[in-house]
Amino acid sequence: MSRTRSVAASAQGVHRRTVLAAAGAVSLSAGLGYALRPTDSHAATGTEAPVAASRKVTPAAPLAPYTKGTTLASVAAPLGSSGYRRLGDGPGWKRVVRSELAAPKSGRADRRTALAAFVQFTDLHLTDVQHPLRLEYLRAHDPHAWRPQEALTVPGAVSLVERVNALRGAPVTGAPLHFVMTTGDNTDNNAHSELEWFMKVMSGGRITPDSGDPRHYEGVQNSGLKLYWQPGSTVRDGDKAVGFPHLAGFLAAAIREVRSPGLNLPWYSTVGNHDALPLGCHGSHGDPYLAEAAIGGRKLMSVTAAEAKKLQDAVKQATDPRGTGYRDFLKAHARSMRSVTPDEKRAPYTQADYLKAHLDPAYQGLGPAGHGYSSANLDAGTQYYAFRVSEDVVGISLDTTDPGGHYEGSVGTAQLKWLQKTLKDNQDSYVVVFSHHTSRTMTNTRPDPAHPGERRHTGAEVVSALAAHPNVLAWVNGHVHKNVITPHQASGGRSFWEISTASHIDHPQLARIVELVDNKDGTISVFTTLIESAAPHRTDYADLSQTGLAALYRELAYNAPGAHRTLAGDAGDRNTELVLKKG
Known part of the structure; x- marks a missing residue:
């Protein structure tokens, strides 16, 4: 494909800006953050205002390649x-x-030219670990249903x-x-408190x-219950029994x-099930009891192992997608709740609240305005x-x-048709697709209550829709909390890579840099490089500063009972060069 191609029909009128790397670096033609709006009724039309230039200063000396600050080092x-x-x-992970x-x-390596580079969160x-509707008590059955590190998600991010x-x-x-893209589950409980924290983490x-x-803190970690790590108490809880430390002042520091x-880059946002659904699994918006319970003064902290298993099975098996069984469960345990x-x-x-938060100028940061979303999304009720x-x-x-409930995903017919049209309209450009769910976790075809006939x-x-277009290079997603890279190949030589990245709440707490390069030999390479947070690997239990808590966040995640040790993936799922033929 020509690097000076015409803009596709749906992108006509979109402004461009050329960003040149400094001397010795690879030149890159870039339009930082100009929204390319689809032309159907489900997204904005017209020209978008340019995004403010990044505060990032391009170094004058050649940079490539480097490893410092990445998992290569x-x-x-x-x-x-x-x-x-x-x-x-x-030791670092080799490419x-x-x-x-x-x-x-x-x-x-001597021929390649850069096409684009971005970071995925x-x-x-x-x-919000003090939220009354959290399901921490499922730990009575499943040790990993509650994580000891959860109070530190904000300093970690x-x-x-x-x-x-x-x-x-x-x-x-x-x-x-060019930018940072979040691929969903930015929040955990679908709470306004968490949404505000997310916007400020990203934009400052x-x-x-x-x-x-x-x-003071009010939640399971000062409840005296041995089911949970009680960091500031002398209670011999189950976590201390396996070596978790006594940390006086931990909870005060955590809040x-x-x-x-x-971020010193523009950032874009993609929605996940924990952003769209209460607790990430219940299509319960509009349920007056659950809405009141979320802001109320009663919190359930313990149930029997049998009760926990029954409730968790209902979530996993999607037998209670609207949360009615969960509501009845809470009502039945009203006398067991504690005051908060x-x-x-x-x-x-x-x-609508999610979209309005992204469109709020107070959270614009380095842009773009809306972080990908527009007022047309708000008017149409769409998030793509x-x-x-x-x-x-x-x-x-x-x-x-899926607004109908459950944590697995799908797309409606209108969105699929929009995707197909957008791919066709931009056939002269390479395409990277972002979503929360992976191809294998989009198995939930429960109807959207707002569009029951769709x-x-x-x-x-x-996958079939993407494979029909040779200009698709990659599908970047998350959800599974594990590094997995999957090749997809269709007839006629068309192919793309699916890049799924581990979460930043479970060990090993990673994000991913993705670089697209033209090898000038009939192939494209997609480079993936994983990064950790800036917190030091070694913790100091006397250091409960913001940085000290971020380091502790990683250590607690590694040691969390029931944590999976395979989420880093295999070597071929981490730092890679993914080669594919030019379309």
């Missing part, structure tokens, strides 16, 4: 051999070349922002990074990750004000859009959440 690794394990500096879709040709799960701000461009090419500001009584510098301070900030937010990444690349953000479509159908 070092990865947090456990010390010792058993029990609760502290972390230290471990793996994957050739399932095309054979890599020698000499390509996914599954931040910023969590801010440390990830700090890592991105310190990056010296893209690690393979040295090209400027002061955050107090607290709700209820502003004077203390945190300051985020905000009511707080209206814990109210569930709607799709397209945008121009660079002269050669278009990004498409999908909404794969058919829902699976991940396999989305």
Whole structure:
């Protein structure tokens, strides 16, 4: 494909801006953050205003390649051999070349030119841990249903922002990074409090990750219940029994004000099931009992193991997608609830609330205005859009959440048709698709209550739609909390890579840099490089500062009972060069 191609019909009138890397770096033609709006009724039309230039200063010296600050250089690794394990500096993960879709040709490193580079955040799960509707008590059956690190999601996410701000461009090419994209589950409980924290983490500001009584924490970690880690208590809880430390002052520090510098890049947003549905699984918006319980003064903290299993099975098996069984469960346990301070900030937010927060100028940061969303999304009730990444690349953000309930996803017919049209209209550009759900987790075809007659479509159908267009390079997503990279190949030589990235709440707490390059030999390479937060690998239990808490966040996640040790994926799912033929 020509690097000076015409703009597709649906992008006509969109402004462009050329960004040149400094001397010695790879030149890159880029339109930083200009929204490329689809032309149907489900998204904005017309020309968007340009995004403010990044504060990032392009270095004057050649950068490529570099490893510092990435998992190529070092990865947090456990010390010792058993029990609760502290972390230290471990060896980096080497880059793996994957050739399932095309054979890599020698000499390509000397020929390649950069097309685009960006960072993916996914599954931040910023969590209001004092929220009355949380399902912590499922831990009575499943040890990992509650995580000891959950109170530290905000300082952990801010440390990830700090890592991105310190990056010296893209690690393979040295090209400027264009933007950060979040691929959903930005919040955990679909609460207004969490949505505000997320917007400030990304765009900058002061955050107090607290709700209820502003004077002290009220939740499971000072409940005296041995089911949960009681960090400031001498209670011999189950977590201390396996080595978790006694940390006086931990809870006070966890709800203390945190300051985020905000990203020094434009950022875009994609919605996940925890953003769209209360608790990430219930299509219960409009249920007056659950809405009142979310902001009320009663919180359930313990149930029997049998009751926990029954409720968790209902969630996993999708037998209670609207949350009516959950509502009845809470009513039946009303006498077992403990008193907490009511707080209206814990109210569930709607799709419109989510869009309005992104469109709020107070959270614009370095843009773009709306972070991909527009007033047309608000008017149409949609959460999908397209945008121009660079002269050669278009990004498409999908909404794969199912408003009918359950944590797995799908897309409606209107969105699938819009996707197909957007791909066709931009056939002269390469395309990267973003979503929360993976192709294998889009199996929930429950009807959307707002569009009961509209058919829902699976991940396999989305794969078919993408594979029909040779300009699709990658589908970038999250949801599964694990690094997985999957090749998709169709007839006629058409192919693309599906890149699923681990979360930032469960170990190993990662984000991913993605670089697209033209090898000038009939192939394209997609480079993926994982990064950790900026927090040190080693913790100091006397350091409960913002940075100290971010380091502790990682260590607690590694040691969380029931945590999976395979979420980093195999070597070929981490730092990679993914080769495919030019379309």
